[in-house]
Amino acid sequence: MAGQQHPLADRTLVVSGGSRGIGLAIAVGAARLGANAVLLAKTSEPHPKLPGTVHTAVAEVEAAGGKGLAVVGDVRNEEDVQRAVDAAVERFGGIDVVVNNASAIATDPTERLSAKKFGLMMDVNVRGTFLLTKAALPHLRNSPNAHVVTLAPPLNLTPRWLGAHPSYTLSKYGMTLLSLGWAAEYADAGIGFSCLWPQTYIATSAVTNLADGAALLSTSRSPQIMADAAVAILTRSAAEVNGKCLIDADVLAESGVTDLASRYGGGDHPTWDIFVDAPVVAS
Template sequence: MAQLSGKTVFITGGTRGVGRAIALKCARHGARVAVAARQVEGCAVVDEIRAAGGLGVAIACDIRDEQQVGAAIAQAVREFGSLDVLVNNATTLVLKSTTELSMGEYDLMADTNTRGAFAATKHALPHLRRSTNGHILTICPKPQLDPQWFSSNLAYTASKFAMGLMAFGLSAEQQRHGVASNALWPFSTIDTDGLAECGNPAFQARPRKPEIMADAAFWIVTQDSTAFTGNFCIDETVLREAGVADFEQYNAVPGTPLAELSRDHMVAPEQLARLNELRQQQAAAAASGNG
């Protein structure tokens, strides 16, 4: 239970939601965890990290400000002596069409989602290259030229797909340095404050808990960084391939059938096909008594 013992994990947007769940998962496996967010005063996540068995620090940081990002990374390294994993989790979501979106809202998404992830990566890389198993994990979907993802929320989609291009490009750029870069995205919607604010009843009806993303993220960042890189991962697919069969544990609404989960945006057709293949294989194995 200590696959991250002695390792330092830095998580942007790490005080709540998916970021918090990843922080606690890593802490339970021995990690030293730095969480960065605009507001950290009064947040409970550091106490939760310590209670889970890790060491923790919360750092106030506006991800849009490069100086603050650089200072936050430097503080984490001073605190814990190294940096082994960067999780680019911080995201701003504004679901509006082009004519409805203000330029201030556009800048907020672009500066948080795309520029913020780039800045965190830029400042983390010198430290990650010194790690024996350096990982960058970006919470974003696989870029797709499919009109359905752009027709309602162009600016948000463009910012998240840009994160995906960066995640893929970093794999090519950093592989010679032994640093892995992968992306992770949920199959279902995830029960977070952001989901509660999206105003879409279908998305909010039957989501999964953030722990499914945390478990998938943990599996990814504990792989060999020289071998597992450049992947666009779906949370359920990662866990099924890792041998997980119990997905009821992740349901925010107990008893939700797979077919009734609230589906997330932007799962690519080939990703869905692979997931369905795994579901069928596990169902067949269970039916035959081999699962």
């Protein structure tokens, strides 16, 4: 009804790595509320170990009630990123939200980590986040209540996390630092730069493909929790979330959602995600 549109109706999101997992869940969650979703991903053909393609992802977005656009490309490639941004503007008239979701992970010990894997993490995680955000900024400036949500953790500098997998940590903290830096650099631009990170493992292909993935799935929450948290962030004012690193469960608790197990699975004792310190249980 007139005057009762959801705040995300007709808003346009550009999501990197949106063909599956958390990126797709966020796009579909926004689409249910009337948003447009432009998905930038490399997977144009089915992968033997990973479900879905950027095209099947767009089909899910449209089945949810939104409008979708697939852009086959690599977030590491400046031309591909610019093509995705240009396509979003041409098709939908602008960009209101960027979701920096694409990420590469390798947690090998330093002496066994190849230079190729190190470079991949820096290129996808840090360079990709930089390229997409930079390309979208001129359009975000023209959007009321624009947001850039980066899927990166709060900066936890305890020795436990610093020593666990320093190269991967560097790449993810690099994403966080970019977000925090942009929040300060563009403080007067009306854009909300925030980071979002899961409190627990999320049941995605990244978990499934781990050595103990089958066991971890039972203590992992659904990607829907990240989608719901992202939607909650996007409906807040940019100023309210600018410069913040947020945890999905905390965002939902602020919205009154506390019974996470029944909604998102993971059981009563889900597996805490990396960079998040589990609460100390008194003996």
